[in-house]
Amino acid sequence: MNIIISGVGGQGTILASKILAAGAVLEGRNARTGETIGMSQRGGCVVSHVRTGNVHSAYIPAGKAELLLSFEIFEGARCIPQLKKGGQAIINTTVITPVSTTLGKNSLDVEKVKDYISQNSHAVFVDADSIAKKCGSVKASNTVLIGVAYGLGVLDLSRESLIQAIRDNVKPKFFDLNVKAFNAGVAACEGVENHEKHG
Amino acid sequence: MKEILLGNMAIALGAVHAGVKVVSGYPGTPSTEVLESVVQYNRDGRIQVEWSTNEKAALEIAAGASYCGARSMVTMKQVGLNVASDPLMSLGVIGTKGGMVVVVADDPGPISSQTEQDTRHFGKFANIPVLDPSSPEEAYEMAKYAFELSEKLKLPVILRPTTKVCHSSGTVETGGSIYEYEPEGFVKDPRWVIFPPLSYRRHLEIEKQQNEISELFDSLPFNRIEGEGEYGIAAGGVTYAIVKDIVEAFGLKVTLLKSGAVFPPPNGLYEEFLNRVQRVLVLEELDPVIEEQLYQVMAIRNLQRPISGKMNGFVTPAGELKFDNTLKIIEKFLGVEMSDTAVTPPMELPMRAPVLCAGCPHRASFYAVKKAMHGKKAVFCGDIGCYTLGNGKPLEMTDTCLCMGAGITIAQGIKKAEPDTYAFAFIGDSTFFASGMTGLANAVYNQTDINVIILDNSTTAMTGHQPHPGTGRTMMGTMTQKIDIYSVAKALNVGFVERLNPFDQEKSIETVKKAAEYEGVSVLIFEAPCITLIRPQTTFRIQNCTGCRKCLREIGCPAMSVRDNRVEINDALCYGCGLCVKVCPTGCIQQEVQS
Numbered sequence: 001m002n003i004i005i006s007g008v009g010g011q012g013t014i015l016a017s018k019i020l021a022a023g024a025v026l027e028g029r030n031a032r033t034g035e036t037i038g039m040s041q042r043g044g045c046v047v048s049h050v051r052t053g054n055v056h057s058a059y060i061p062a063g064k065a066e067l068l069l070s071f072e073i074f075e076g077a078r079c080i081p082q083l084k085k086g087g088q089a090i091i092n093t094t095v096i097t098p099v100s101t102t103l104g105k106n107s108l109d110v111e112k113v114k115d116y117i118s119q120n121s122h123a124v125f126v127d128a129d130s131i132a133k134k135c136g137s138v139k140a141s142n143t144v145l146i147g148v149a150y151g152l153g154v155l156d157l158s159r160e161s162l163i164q165a166i167r168d169n170v171k172p173k174f175f176d177l178n179v180k181a182f183n184a185g186v187a188a189c190e191g192v193e194n195h196e197k198h199g
Numbered sequence: 200m201k202e203i204l205l206g207n208m209a210i211a212l213g214a215v216h217a218g219v220k221v222v223s224g225y226p227g228t229p230s231t232e233v234l235e236s237v238v239q240y241n242r243d244g245r246i247q248v249e250w251s252t253n254e255k256a257a258l259e260i261a262a263g264a265s266y267c268g269a270r271s272m273v274t275m276k277q278v279g280l281n282v283a284s285d286p287l288m289s290l291g292v293i294g295t296k297g298g299m300v301v302v303v304a305d306d307p308g309p310i311s312s313q314t315e316q317d318t319r320h321f322g323k324f325a326n327i328p329v330l331d332p333s334s335p336e337e338a339y340e341m342a343k344y345a346f347e348l349s350e351k352l353k354l355p356v357i358l359r360p361t362t363k364v365c366h367s368s369g370t371v372e373t374g375g376s377i378y379e380y381e382p383e384g385f386v387k388d389p390r391w392v393i394f395p396p397l398s399y400r401r402h403l404e405i406e407k408q409q410n411e412i413s414e415l416f417d418s419l420p421f422n423r424i425e426g427e428g429e430y431g432i433a434a435g436g437v438t439y440a441i442v443k444d445i446v447e448a449f450g451l452k453v454t455l456l457k458s459g460a461v462f463p464p465p466n467g468l469y470e471e472f473l474n475r476v477q478r479v480l481v482l483e484e485l486d487p488v489i490e491e492q493l494y495q496v497m498a499i500r501n502l503q504r505p506i507s508g509k510m511n512g513f514v515t516p517a518g519e520l521k522f523d524n525t526l527k528i529i530e531k532f533l534g535v536e537m538s539d540t541a542v543t544p545p546m547e548l549p550m551r552a553p554v555l556c557a558g559c560p561h562r563a564s565f566y567a568v569k570k571a572m573h574g575k576k577a578v579f580c581g582d583i584g585c586y587t588l589g590n591g592k593p594l595e596m597t598d599t600c601l602c603m604g605a606g607i608t609i610a611q612g613i614k615k616a617e618p619d620t621y622a623f624a625f626i627g628d629s630t631f632f633a634s635g636m637t638g639l640a641n642a643v644y645n646q647t648d649i650n651v652i653i654l655d656n657s658t659t660a661m662t663g664h665q666p667h668p669g670t671g672r673t674m675m676g677t678m679t680q681k682i683d684i685y686s687v688a689k690a691l692n693v694g695f696v697e698r699l700n701p702f703d704q705e706k707s708i709e710t711v712k713k714a715a716e717y718e719g720v721s722v723l724i725f726e727a728p729c730i731t732l733i734r735p736q737t738t739f740r741i742q743n744c745t746g747c748r749k750c751l752r753e754i755g756c757p758a759m760s761v762r763d764n765r766v767e768i769n770d771a772l773c774y775g776c777g778l779c780v781k782v783c784p785t786g787c788i789q790q791e792v793q794s
Contacts, residue, residue, distance in 0.1 A: 057444050058369070059441070063542035102760050
């Protein structure tokens with residue numbers, strides 16, 4: 001399986017990719033991830049690639065990802081060409097305005113971006129930041145998004161493997177928070193399913 | 200047990216399993232996590248690990264340990280090897296005893312570097328073997344093997360991963376055991392003292408040794424020929440992995456040459472490959488190293504095969520080889536179409552360049568100097584670190600950036616050529632210790648009237664918050680005496696030295712003006728911790744904004760944006776630095792009252 005995770009530097013995309021890859025390894029499969037680490041982390045675009053199964057390179061070819069998890073709506077749109085036609089996109093509705101846009105004359109057209117994502121993918125929009133905040137910290141939005149993906153049935157991983165992967169990859173004091181966030185993500189997508197999943 | 204490991208962690212684990220006893224380095228993307236991962240594997244403290252002040256120091260420390268028979272490793276990024284090239288060149292002549300591995304990470308793109316230089320050339324330049332991994336799994340194997348090879352050859356060995364090996368992860372078997380041995384210790388011997396007659400004798404030996412290593416590399420598993428067909432593709436590094444994915448995905452009938460132990464070149468294997476194919480495509484990032492090696496074998500063996508690569512313009516000379524552009528090159532080479540035309544076209548979206556974080560003290564420092572020098576003829580020389588981002592709008596306070604420590608000395612050159620200019624140099628605390636002090640001594644000695652601004656945020660921020668000599672902490676987890684930058688400047692006889700809090704804008708602006716007018720070298724140390732070291736103490740909010748946008752135009756804080764023509768502050772990003780309050784002309788930004 002090929003998964004793209006995108007967002008803005010500092011949002012925690014790397015943890016999400018680690019959890020998904022570690023989950024696959026726990027199930028006896030091989031996995032690879034490709035990360036953005038370095039200067040781009042200072043509020044730039046960050047993209048993680050997660051591939052499970054027997055591939056040689058960690059980086060997913062354009063148009064070959066089955067799933068896109070985005071922590072920010074514009075970065076979700078930027079990665080749509082990575083997704084195969086009709087692939088599943090799970091998009092956090094948070095908007096982070098680039099400084100260059102704030103300084104410029106043009107404002108962001110969120111509706112246009114939403115339309116582009118919806119037209120070119122099987123899209124689900126979730127306010128993962130609000131859900132994570134309710135669970136205790138906005139930083140848990142990554143496990144909320146993983147919960148949504150699991151809840152929609154688009155991950156080829158069991159709940160047990162994902163919970164174990166969370167346990168192995170977060171500090172013990174944040175484990176309960178992240179499990180709560182994961183469960184909240186699963187619960188949120190039950191609501192989404194009726195309205196937007198097949199919309 | 201199988202685990203997901205980042206390439207850099209895999210290298211660290213390979214070194215730990217090989218029994219490394221001393222590890223030194225200087226942080227630099229994409230190499231940094233190698234040394235940090237060694238620390239994670241070193242809970243019992245059996246390995247001596249340190250961030251050295253710069254790459255030259257780090258390499259010499261690893262060399263000294265090797266002289267004693269201890270296995271040692273030094274880590275750096277490609278431009279770091281430029282700094283360490285002096286000891287490396289001589290060490291290639293003198294040789295080593297305990298296995299010594301020089302990990303140098305290259306950065307095709309470049310993604311986080313000044314240059315796209317290719318460390319494989321350094322192997323050839325210094326007559327040092329180079330291993331070039333194609334995946335984190337192979338990086339683990341190569342790291343382990345590199346120590347054995349170094350000990351066998353009595354030469355240092357370069358392990359040269361690229362960004363997409365360093366920062367990708369693979370599934371690595373992590374249960375290996377640690378190689379146990381007792382280092383012999385330093386044995387006094389003329390072989391450790393480099394003198395011209397010794398260098399001559401060693402040169403003869405080393406050249407002979409190159410042929411032996413080349414033969415050894417012919418049969419290493421890192422170098423191999425796979426598949427068959429008259430079309431041959433030669434690839435190295437992570438590009439091999441991409442080519443392999445393409446060959447398997449499309450069932451291509453090609454002969455694939457993988458070059459992993461790339462210097463000295465496995466000439467016998469290259470000859471066999473050339474004999475098996477009719478035409479050749481060479482795919483490698485950065486410089487055409489494998490390509491030149493193949494041409495050399497053809498010239499010596501009197502073979503003729505058309506080679507498509509960088510040298511005939513078939514392959515792009517710069518930037519990364521990703522799956523999609525590699526596929527297009529292979530299509531052109533084979534004369535078939537394989538690309539998927541169904542890819543969704545991208546939408547035009549605003550750029551998102553990296554910026555100084557909300558609350559970053561560098562923003563306040565830059566702003567104070569900008570205000571102080573408003574209307575004056577001044578040049579602002581920058582350096583390597585987060586503060587290079589001071590070049591962006593709206594601050595625009597970085598006029599030059601060349602390499603580590605260069606800001607201080609470039610400023611001196613500008614002052615000499617243009618004496619009526621106020622020449623400023625900005626440098627971070629870690630960079631100051633790495634390569635700023637000698638430049639500062641030069642300014643004092645040669646009486647060049649420059650103004651040095653040291654941005655002391657108590658960490659090496661850009662590479663992920665490593666300690667340095669000014670922090671009082673070491674990578675062994677111990678506390679140590681802090682080296683005080685103020686005292687260093689004073690000891691170097693700088694006449695005007697002051698410490699400032701950049702968020703005290705009034706005093707900062709006034710002091711910058713004084714420093715600029717002071718005749719002689721001045722040093723201002725702006726002291727305020729990186730936001731990652733502190734918790735936000737408060738946040739601010741805006742009431743009755745008039746929409747003048749002066750705050751945005753002046754400081755460009757990423758926590759501020761505009762909605763309905765009013766500026767608002769994102770409380771999740773605001774660190775409560777309060778710089779915006781000092782900029783707002785109508786006083787509508789207030790501290791959030793904590794409930």
